[in-house]
Amino acid sequence: MKIEPFGELAVRVIFGxxxxxxxxQKIKQFTSFFDRQPFDGFIEYVxxxxxxxxxxxxxxxxxxxxxxxxxxxxxxxxxLRLSERMTGEKKQEKSRKTVxxxxxxxxxxxPDLKEVAEVHHLSAAEVIVKHSEPEYLVYMLGFAPGFxxxxxxxxxxxxxxxxxxxxxxxxxxxxxxxRQTGVYPLDSPGGWQIIGRTPLPLFSPAADPPTLLAAxxxxxxxxxxxxxxxxxxxxx
Numbered sequence: 001m002k003i004e005p006f007g008e009l010a011v012r013v014i015f016g017x018x019x020x021x022x023x024x025q026k027i028k029q030f031t032s033f034f035d036r037q038p039f040d041g042f043i044e045y046v047x048x049x050x051x052x053x054x055x056x057x058x059x060x061x062x063x064x065x066x067x068x069x070x071x072x073x074x075x076x077x078x079x080l081r082l083s084e085r086m087t088g089e090k091k092q093e094k095s096r097k098t099v100x101x102x103x104x105x106x107x108x109x110x111p112d113l114k115e116v117a118e119v120h121h122l123s124a125a126e127v128i129v130k131h132s133e134p135e136y137l138v139y140m141l142g143f144a145p146g147f148x149x150x151x152x153x154x155x156x157x158x159x160x161x162x163x164x165x166x167x168x169x170x171x172x173x174x175x176x177x178x179r180q181t182g183v184y185p186l187d188s189p190g191g192w193q194i195i196g197r198t199p200l201p202l203f204s205p206a207a208d209p210p211t212l213l214a215a216x217x218x219x220x221x222x223x224x225x226x227x228x229x230x231x232x233x234x235x236x
């Protein structure tokens with residue numbers, strides 16, 4: 001584990017240099033351990049594929065910490081001590097939460113499904129089966145509030161982004177970009193290959209928490225027909 005400055009108001013803790021479920025698990029364990037004993041002046045942390053960034057209020061850190069040390073050094077020292085304490089304790093493996101997300105594939109909801117199928121010499125039905133079979137790991141949220149970057153896409157479905165991004169992609173759209181799959185939580189521009197859409201809201205500002213998913217969760221896509229999509233959408 002490596003700790004380094006990240007600008008003037010944050011510290012980054014690096015756990016590895018590749019996208020790997022084991023590294024994500026270490027990040028999840030560390031942030032869960034930190035949740036039970038945050039430092040004074042802590043604002044928020046942001047997990048990513050290989051690291052997590054801790055943001056802080058330097059005035060509060062200085063007020064409650066050692067006056068002789070810069071706030072950034074105090075935060076880095078605290079996180080290092082926390083990692084040492086966590087290493088000394090017996091690690092308790094928590095089961096991951098699995099979230100089922102219904103998806104209506106193809107048609108107007110998945111305009112790129114046919115193209116993805118053609119690229120891989122598959123039928124549209126085969127793409128749907130291959131995409132909905134795995135359990136995907138949420139490595140991080142980013143790009144837009146609640147947008148999950150999911151790992152575990154079958155290699156035979158890996159597809160480059162669109163050469164020309166769309167100006168607007170509807171919220172709930174399920175897409176593929178390279179070896180990743182994800183879901184757009186809001187209407188936004190984007191260049192992912194869109195193969196379906198879910199009626200579930202992934203971001204609800206008034207909810208607690210506001211995002212349906214969190215880093216470390218598992219996602220299972222469940223194919224549904226358009227009438228079921230319409231029914232679920234109207235009931236929300």
